[in-house]
Amino acid sequence: MASIDLDKVLDKAWADRSVPDILAAPVSALKGVSDRDGELLKEAFGVTTVRELAGLKYVRWAQGLAALDTAR
Structure with a gap:
């Protein structure tokens, strides 16, 4: 496992939270994802x-397509 x-x-x-807490967090918990990005992901x-x-x-x-590319 990586x-x-x-x-x-x-x-x-969010860096010191548990994995279950992070998975339940809004997408804006990810570095570089803004609240607005989160709104757009929700809309789309x-x-x-x-x-x-x-x-x-x-x-x-x-991710599957990228894995195919690295398998070459």
Whole structure:
């Protein structure tokens, strides 16, 4: 399982929270995702939490395509 540096991917306010708390957090808990970005994700895809963003089929599709590219 890959490790992740939470300080690099989360807003400072979320860096010391538990994984379940982070997954239930608004997408703006991710570093670089603004409240407005979160509103747009909600409007476009119905996504409001980090967990929902991770499970979004378009994200999974893009990750799958990227994996195919690195497999070359």
